[in-house]
Amino acid sequence: MERALVVGGTRFIGRHTVAEFLDADYDVTILNRGRHENPFADDPAVDHVEGDRRDRETLEAARRRVDPDVVVDCVAYFPKDVRVATDVFADVDAYVYVSSGAAYGAERVPKREGDTALASCTDEQATTDSRETYGPRKAEGDRAVFAAAADGVRAMSVRPTVVYGPYDYTERFAYWVDRVQSFDRVVVPGDGLSLWQMAYVEDVASALRVVAESGTAGEAYNVGDEHAPTLGQWVDLLAATCGTSVETVGASERDLARAGLAPEDFPVYRDPPHLLSVAKLRDLGWSSTDHETALDRTVAEHRENDRTGREYGPDRAIERDVLDALAE
Structure with missing residues (x-):
């Protein structure tokens, strides 16, 4: 051995x-x-x-x-x-x-x-x-x-x-799991097309x-994942995993600034895009896990250990102010 x-x-x-x-x-x-x-x-x-x-x-x-x-x-x-x-x-x-x-x-x-x-x-x-x-x-x-x-x-x-994934003590991704589980409308910075693989x-x-x-x-x-969803697509994937229905509401930099926020205040938002080629690793026989399996395991562990990531993103009250302003 x-x-x-x-x-x-x-x-x-x-x-x-x-x-x-x-x-x-x-x-x-x-x-x-x-x-x-x-x-x-x-x-x-x-x-x-x-x-x-x-x-x-x-x-x-x-x-x-x-x-x-x-x-x-x-x-x-x-x-x-x-x-x-x-x-x-x-x-x-x-x-x-x-x-x-x-x-x-x-x-x-x-x-x-x-x-x-x-x-x-x-x-x-x-x-x-x-x-x-x-x-x-x-x-x-x-x-x-x-x-x-x-x-x-x-x-x-x-x-x-x-x-x-499971046991992620940084709870960056847990922020979005919590949002999707807890609310039917969530703010996504920009147009939801932020790409951080x-x-x-x-x-x-x-x-x-x-x-x-x-x-x-x-x-x-x-x-990195062989398929790299945008931030808006991650929200949709999580909603499917959690069995919830969530409306994503895009907020521009100006919309967020009115509430004292910036796009970078939201976990896993990035501009410009960050994408790594994984072709070299694939040549060694490696492949990534499908998102359905990965998210099932991730969400289950986050639920079991009450991971919410709320301290790593905007407070819900401030997010609600953004949602209310955009609805006017």
């Missing part, structure tokens, strides 16, 4: 990655600080090493204890994290870095690996933990992967676009395994 070490592993992408490798008959170990509930605590098939992944000695101890064949790095948020990890795990069969579609520095539709430019990253950005530096840091992490591969490490990168979390996990097993050292692989 092959051994996989998942750095992270208890919350969202990491949790599904552990399940993915277990289903593929790997012996799995989690490495994290133990600050979040471990859903695999009672599973004898999953071992746990506690420690700070930013501490080199912790990584070296995990390497000695686990002797992994595969390392999936879900929580490398700084370029130095990737450089240290690819050095410590230089001899593994596969090191897979969870990067991001935010690593791209040019607006292209679609964005393609090796074609669309990555974001630049200054020395200051590389060590600054902020929303504004996230994409540059991920891009510099990608460059660290490429450098490691040039030195003989079988290191690869997977770039998800914005991820949704999503990635179902189980598909991200399967992409990580497929790349570990079949990817090429020094390469990056985009991952």
